[in-house]
Amino acid sequence: MSDFDRSSGTDLGADADSADSDPFGDADPAIRLDDVSLSLGGHSILDAVSVDVGEGTFVGLIGPNGAGKTTLLRTLNGALAPDEGSVRVVGEDVHALSSKAASRLVATVPQTTSVTFDFPVRDVVEMGRTPHRGRFDGWRERDTAAVDDAMRRTAVESLADRPVTEVSGGERQRVLIARALAQETPVLLLDEPTASLDINHQVRTLELVSDLVADGTTAVAAIHDLNLAAHYCDALVLLSGGRILSAGDPAAVLSEEHLREAFDAEAVVSRHPVTGSVYVTALPPSSDDANGRVHVVGGGGTGARALHLLSAAGYALSAGALNEGDTDAEAARRVGADLVTVPPYSPVDDAARAAVESRVEAADVTVVADVEVGDGNLANLGAAAEADRLVLVEERPFSERNYAGDDGFAVYERLRERGTIVEPGDLLSVVGELACDSFRERDAGGDGTGDGETGPGDADAGANDAESTHDDAVGDDTAADLFSD
Amino acid sequence: MSVRTRATTWSLGLSGLLLLVVVVSAGIGAVTIPPRTVAAILADAVPIPVGVSLGGATVLPLVGSVPTPTLEFVSPFAFSVPRPARIIVLSVRLPRILLAALVGFALATAGTVMQGFFRNPMADPSIVGVSSGAAVGAVATIVLSLSIPFGLEGAAFVSAVVTAFVVYLLASENGRTPVATLLLAGVAIQTFLGAVISFLLLQSGESLRQVVFWLMGHLAGATWSEVGMLALVLPLPFVVLLVHARDLNVLLLGEEDAHALGIEVERTKQLLLATASVVTAAAVSVSGVIGFVGLVVPHMLRLLVGPDHRVLLPASALAGASFLVATDTVARSGGAEIPVGVVTAAVGAPFFLYLLRTREVRSP
Incomplete structure (x- = not known):
């Protein structure tokens, strides 16, 4: 610096x-x-x-x-x-x-230009020679050379005789750059x-x-x-x-x-x-959490729909753990979810599992999407099993998407016992119902920490998690080393 | 084809057209004179210089006595033309025709410049209040029976130029004159002057007919001295505008772009505005307010020759001359004299609407 x-x-x-x-x-x-x-x-x-x-x-x-x-x-x-x-x-x-x-x-390429008189493209580029010409000067060899060169570089030669009002926006932009280049x-x-x-x-x-x-x-x-x-x-x-x-x-x-x-x-x-x-x-402004907090376990695009629906419905979201680059990870970023990630092709390690558990705990409702389960992401389901209120979205039978063998069935059976199973179309209403329950319980229990957990700082937490995936250390909350390379 | 070639070709072609229109027009009237006779009369009337002789001597300070070069003229054609025809053409019709040509030339020139300057298809020569200004000067002179040097024309010219200047001052702030503000200031001043004119009309009494006739635009009673006056005033501003045609082209891209391309925008605008206003004022002061020439002719010519002012300006000017000669011929050839402004509007407005509907007219 x-x-x-x-x-x-x-x-x-x-x-x-x-x-x-x-x-x-x-x-x-x-x-x-x-x-x-x-x-x-x-x-x-x-x-x-x-x-x-x-x-x-x-x-x-x-x-x-x-x-x-x-x-x-x-x-x-x-x-x-x-x-x-x-x-x-x-x-x-x-x-x-x-x-x-x-x-x-100095030559300037304007953002928009009011080329409303239909000058041929070449005439417009030739106007770029204005600063080099005296009032009574004729058109010289080097003017022609400059214009030809500018039009060649911007690939507008083929448009030379077309009225500038009739070329496309991209072409017009190139014409204006050519005009600026002709100024040399x-x-x-x-x-x-x-x-x-x-x-x-x-x-x-x-x-x-x-x-x-x-x-x-x-x-x-x-x-x-x-x-x-x-x-x-x-x-x-x-x-x-x-x-x-x-x-x-x-x-x-x-x-x-x-x-x-x-x-x-x-x-x-x-x-x-x-x-x-x-x-x-860019992340959308963090939600005010009035509707409650939802954690989504997805992957491979299965959670994207739930994330968008819940975000639109005003829930504060968290998601993960997901591999960096996963479709759902991008979706989660877009909706500003507090995202836990692991590097591409890496399994969910203990640190990531701990991060997921903390988010499941903070959430009013945890949603498990119709996700394919393997050894790598089984830990997500394990973490979800700790949720107080759990919703399982099922589109396919679990057997069709279980690649984790008996372990997978065992964990999923636990989820089914504790959770509510819904079709995708019913997700919002069920989550809404459960979130209300959660609020009532919280009020009854006098547990006032819920709001404090989801202040403006949440997006920062998500951001830090995303950064930290570069050095594989979940929980590292300093941003400085992002640029150390 | 280079711009110069195109400008020359169009100018020569339209000059030919103008000549043709003049010859035909000069033959039309109460007494019909065949075009061949008119051509003979005109050819006879044009003095052709055949040589230079050094006669006499002029005494110049510092230099001393210098022989004065004198042009020798002859009229080589001695066509036999009936005397009455010669008098009708040269003394009665030609001043009016030439005045129409000059006024049309001036209005179309100013209209072309104003449309480019304002980048607005509805701009016409009087947009900055020049015509209303001229009208106030002229009407006041008639109604109040003022006696001023150069009379009616002088008063109209001066008040026209002053009005344009006031509009310019009103629209300027910190050395900048946004064209939109200029346009609005022009409209406001025109409205105000319209009120003044209406008030003067109420006071006009006996002279009402004369005032209305002036306001409608007229070329009747044109004199050689009016022709001479316009012929003297117009060339310089026209050349100035022609020399700035390239700058006007660049200004069409917008002021910001024009500045980025090395145009001194405010100075160029001042010059164009002042020059176009003088051209308009000169025309309006001799002919009254003739509408639509400065609006329609530049549009038509832009369709024909394209937007490049190096070609458009001379072409438009020459076409404007032909247009006004032709329409004035219609105005004077009927049973009763119609003010030419009525004819230009009657012909111009439908044609303009036709262009508008066929989407040939675009916003400049």
Whole structure:
């Protein structure tokens, strides 16, 4: 982290360059924001923002709505002048330059553009040459070369003669990028380049920007999708309330603590199993527990339906233990359940079983889905057998889904004795009934701890469990080692 | 085809059309004159320079005495044309036809620029209150029998330009002029001036007929001096607009984008607005409020030549000239003179609706 703390600002991606190309260590970074503050209509939008961006870096600008991302981009391209501080692009103060000169340094790909006059695509790209042409200049060879090159890189050549009003959203986005490329600027700004695109075009757009960055362009993009930002950007800047909350390596910026502070949302940060990038999963606001707490034992997708139903009905949920990557584990994360996981293909070990038992104990009702039972997850059923109020969802006879032999039958028989057996369609009403019983018992017994167990801290507990699956130590509640790799 | 080629081709073609319309129109009236005769009269009337002679001498300060170059003209065609026909065409019909051409040219130019500037299909030359301003000036002059230098036209022109400027000031804040605010300020001022005009009408008494006639838009009684005045005023602003056609194209992408592409947005907007207002004011001050030319003609031409203002602006201007000459010919060829504004609206509105229904007209 110390690399980023040069002077008071933040230094993104400039380290290598300054070491190589400038022996004195004071080469102009591609972008230098120095203490930039800006108010609009009496509201402070940017508050003392300082950041350096090195040449050839792809910086993602993230933050909640209204954090100042777009304003920061508009300050960078000269559209808004800061009240205090300065914005330098390759050493030049963009607000001291004419609009034309600034547009030779910074190109902007807008989020939406009002291209409502049906100019042919090629004409729109040619407008990117505006900053390079004098009023009475003709069209030159190098203008043609720049436009051809921009259209080739963005693969919009085949659209050249189509009216820009008639191409698809993804194509139009590429046309706008081509227009910005035709400006031949060292710095490229993109405002939500993926906002209105389908997943294929999101990826293609960001791949394109990455390629440009690899060729030396410096790119700054406001990106809503944290996971896309984490995957494609060299560095992230997290804005919140007009201030930089964190800046630097995506893994460092996207911590659960930062996300909570900036977005006021609970989120789980993990590594994406395929790409290895930092992966953020947002959780819904934790339930107020008014309806009670339910633990769901599932696996392989058998519990997903119950989780969604119960979540929609307002129950606070826990689930597990599940293998990391299991369909039900994803479902549990999506509904914000307090999840106990074990690594892929690992059996439920003693630590995990203990974690499940504690959740079963805390729950008003425990639901066992129509799950296939093997030696690996038999411990879940054992833990469920301790439940005060138990519901078994049966769609298939147990014999068809028992791979744990006689042990399996023995444990399940215990469950059947203690629990209520329901068809999937009856689950909600039965759980509701049992939860009411639980509440009555609690009131009668004067046991007031139930509410305290399920405060806002529950989602944290779930998050910690999810993190801890990385080092196989259930119960480890420190987040710091997530980024130790 | 390059833009330059397209602009030239369209301009030449539409100039040809304009010439044709002028010749045909000049033959239409109480006395019908065959187009061939009209062509002969026009050809005769155009002086053709054949050489330069250095005659006389001009004394310039610092330089001393310099021979003055003088152009020599001849009329090479000595067509035999009946004298009455020559007088009817040159003295009666041609001033009116040329004035119609110039006014149409001006209104279509300003309409094209305003529609692009506002990115709004309903924008027309008078959107920032120019026409209402001109009307107030003209009506006040008539009703109050004011005697002002340059008379009616001068008063109309000045009040038109002042109105546009006031609207601009009202819509500006901190050096920025959002077009939406400008549009609303224009509407508000137009409404207010409409009230002023109505009040003046109540006071008009004897001059009511004259006032109403002016308000409806008219080209009757056009004089060569009015033609000369417009011909003198229009070229410079038109060239300024033509030179900024590329900037206007970029402005169509939106101000934010235009700025990102190196356009000095506010300065360009000021210039376009001021120039288009002067063009409109010049036209309106000699002809009164002629509607629909500045609205319909740019739309039609955009369908034909596309949205690029480097082609659209000259094409629209020339087509506007032909359109107004043609409609004014209709206006004056009936039994009784109809104000041309009535004809343009009667022809233009249904045509515009046709375009609208066939979805040919899109929001700019």
